[in-house]
Amino acid sequence: MIALLLISTLILVTAFKTFFSQPLEILATYLRTLKQNPKKSHTIPENTFYLKEFDDLKHSLHAYHQNLQNAQTELHHQNQLVWEQARRDVLTNIYNRRAFDETWNCLLELSINRPVATAYILFDCDYFKALNDTYGHDVGDEVIRVSATTIQAALPIDSPPYRIGGDEFAIIVQSKSREQVLEIATKCLKSLHQFNFNSIGIKEKLAFSVGISYADPADSNDFINDIISLPRQADIAMYKAKESLLHKIQCYTPKLEHANKSLVSSTLVSQIVEAVQSGRNIVMNFQPIQAVETDQLYFESLIRMEGDNGIIYPTDIFAVVQRRRLEVEMDVQIIQQVYKAMQANKIPRHTGVAINVSGKTLLQSNFVSLFKDFIPLLKQYKIVIEVTENTLIDHMEYAQSVLNELREQGFLIALDDFGSGYSSIKYLAHMPVDIIKFDMSMTVALNSDEKTINIIKSTAEMVRRSGYDLVLEGIEDTDLMSKSIEAGATHLQGYLLGRPSPDAICPPSIAPDSSTKLI
Template identity: 55%
Template sequence: MKIPEGLIRPIRFYFAVFLTLSILGLLIINFKLYNQGEQIRKAVVEKNQEQAALEMQRVLTFSLNDLQSKLRKISEWDEVFQQLRDPSYYFFWHDERMQESRYFHPSFSNLELYNAEKTLLMPASPSKGYDSSLPQTIDNLQSMVVFRDYNPPHLNIYEPIYQRGSRNVIGYVGVSVDIVDYLLRENTFYHIEKTSIRLHGSGSVSSREIQELIQFKPVQNPVSDELWELIKSFMMDMFVFLSMATILMYFIFNLAFYSPIQMLSLYIERLQKRSGEIKPPEERFLLKEFEQLKQSIYLYHQNLNRAQAKLDEQNQIVWDQARRDVLTNIYNRRAFDEAWNGVLYQYAKDPISTTFILFDCDFFKALNDTYGHEVGDEVIRLTAKTIQDHLPLESPAYRIGGDEFAVIIQNKSAQEIQQIAQVCLTALANANFAQLGVKEMVTFSVGISQAVPEENNDVASLPRQADIAMYKAKQSPQNKIQVYHQLLDREAQSLVSNQVVTTVMKAVESGVGIAMHYQPIVNMQTSGMYYESLVRLQDEDGSMVFPNDIFSVVNRRRLEVDFDQQVIKKVVEDLQNGVIPKNTGVSVNVSAKTLLQPAFVSLFDSMEAYLNDYKLVIEVTENSLVDHMEYAKDVLNELREKGFKIALDDFGSGYSSIRYLAHMPVDIIKFDRSLVLALCEGDSKTRKIVQSTASMILEANYQLVMEGIEDEAMQATSLEAGATHIQGYLLGKPSREPQSVSL
């Protein structure tokens, strides 16, 4: 990472920035803490006030109902009926008997009886005087709160007295109650401070308005108050601590860091300006690490010259290793470039006959994908050794690509060059690639280009010309050695654009030339099967266009979606024509770009009619599914609901599929061939990992397909690992007519 010039500052600057930001961060935290504490305190106060209001409302409701109930019982008291019939002893009953009875509450200021005309049954008691809290005549039977300057507020309530056995009113009973005293006597308060309860008003007010007139304070929360005080105290302590810590950190930084770094910087500058031994600073540093660094710099300076001498000795070895291919130990592309530049320079000064030979392994990518990278590497090693062993001693081989080898030969005639190339090609044909486990014949193509002084050839064009000749050799099944001539330029262009590209473009546009091949996938539990559809193309003269060339054109021109549509049409045609037997099935591979099309689901509308008679599988690759998981879930689950099965192809070729396995919208997992080979031929640790992965997939109720089964031993190992389906040459090769398999 390149640091801008403006950001290069002294260490003190960055320390000050760090310290300022740290203090600012702590102050922000303190401020937030204070703010949150204040909010909590306010919330607690509001909550207490709310609970107190609810409690007062409940107490008032209960008390008023209770008073009315007490008054009702008084109205039903036998002695009240006696007084109404004969009030001769009313004064005695009112002043003595009634006040000593259980009906008279201590909070009652007065209790009076009224006749049916709402007038006092008897005048005020002559012995005790008249209590004006109750009126001489009832004007309003509604309960009222009466405020008086010389007495606490009283609640006057009335209750009619009914003749027994009827609803005829024969009188009234009225009570004047010290309402505050009654509330305090008859209730227990949990959220209200009892001493704070007050009634404020004037005149007479309806009892329904008591809630608005009564005043009170909620009980204080000592825990909340204490917490708030602790927060404020903590914040003050933190501010003091920050101030002291800042000063202390500044002095420690100067003593422990800045001064040692400054001294060491000056020491290094002296080492850069002068040679020879320079002793380190005599000052002692507070930190042991700086002392060790000082001694290390001193020792490093002493050893630097000795190390420089050893480096010079190693340079030659490194130079040679840098020009050797790690896999084959022959010269690599870097060595070739240097040698070729030397040839060009020499040819410009003194032209001599110069030949460029290019060897290339046919279909190496397919071989590598089929047998795995380890076998592919062994094929490259054996190829390099075979070519090198059959070349002249003065002409080494160079590995300039994955499976491409170049040779530069000078002062040889065209006939001698042809003989050298043929010897190498014959040796390659006789090489024992079978010992590496490769069952197919491994073939090679050779391109030759030559520059001779008398023809005034462009020697710099030899690599390109040899490549054109080699491509021509690839197109020919017999003439695997081709020598460049000028007509090949036009012919090579025709081969690429008119043969391969035209054939592929016709297939994409109209489906012409597409011949679907089918390879069986066998259910090892039921012996049932379905077929994987594999695309093949034939040009006008009947030559086969191989998959590598097909998909090279398709991918280069971004025709994946159109090509997949033509493949689906061909599979549907084979279903219509009965090419694929009923009660089997077929799988179709789709590319990542096709999967991302908005109309992806509708691509398979034409196949829905065959869901009842066939098992229809859509194969998507691991990378395309993992990279677009959220989108793929929706479209693939929609297809699954219709009856299609979804297969995850190339499982194990990536590194992230296991992580997403539980969420993948698939029914079938297809092990990549590399996993199958690791299971059958890997070491014990690798096999255990693959077996555990297979067990996990089976426990998750996925079907497990193992590809590339070539012999019975691989089949037995796959079945032992739990494969529900197998696919490979042991059961059948891809063919135009689907093969039946008998186990």
């Protein structure tokens, strides 16, 4: 009986081990293997289990693993797509600014231990903003797309282009000589020049400017800082290329750096910055702008500063202000100083004053409110806000809104430096301005050949027919004044009529029926 019981127990244990324990151990081992190496394909041989339930469980686990593996593969693929799309420019499908920044930061880290000769090439389409406005955004976008694909096709496969701005493309080239880098840039520029932009609606020759900077560990005492400086140096070189009609590729040299810096002493810089930030030592001068046919006049406000060694003039002031990005601060000080001058009766009543503002100030959200204190003075003064042509054209939609708001309050708007930009004529009918001021070069050109004079006269006539007053500045002698009046000027400005002065001094009238005339 005992023997039978033992045999039965042994049979049961063997059966339990065969049918339950071993399958469970096999399944546990299978799961551990999947956990340790989930990407590898693992299978349990067929006919391993005697019970159908374990066999079904095996197939379910295997199917679940396969589905999970497929899902992970798809997720990885989607993540790769998202990663790639986040680093691709939507318009051109080349790498974008984010991709460039990541590549550049990685390059800087690698350069610490593995310095390699590195070049930075910067491409830019000349006058793109004006071209984009002239032909429309669709054509402008196509120019960007074509430029990107053309540059990309001309580059080595290991040096892809990056779109880092509106019409700016950057290329990083490593392990090449200076000569090889120049050849690469030349090939790209040649490809751009050979492309038929007429096919996308551009009816004029497009120009591109290229700046190149280069750092070689073999001739560097501080290679990391040299690498860090490459983008800024390429930018300087590119803008030098923009100044030339022939040499559209410029390689950075220290000479360009020196040319880019104003010869302003550190002491003078400190005085200018302190004056802009505090408002102290700012002296406003006023130069008359005289009507041709009446006795009416107003005065342009011009900034000066009192320095330790005498008056600081605009050339030095603007050089420092632009380099230190203090345009807004300076404009605010000028606006406040002009208001104080009007309150102190330094500007005769029933005349007027013109205040220049920069593009950066125009874009400030509080721009209109900067002039709120002047509103009560509009009953006794003509108050003109001068903006430059490039500022207005570059921000036309926004400028129309804020400038029209000021016009509704009673201010007048003058467009300064007309004729120095690219799209003046196209925008003439839509400019939210009352007064056009010809760039001084156009006034001086009245002493030029007959063809040039006729062009200026025709432009002046078009301005007048459009309903604008026309100011010609730079009048220094009676001959140029006569030519300016003949050309169609309604107002004149220049040393002949009056030099800038801390007190607004009314000049003799130039009106034909005036008793005090210059001519």
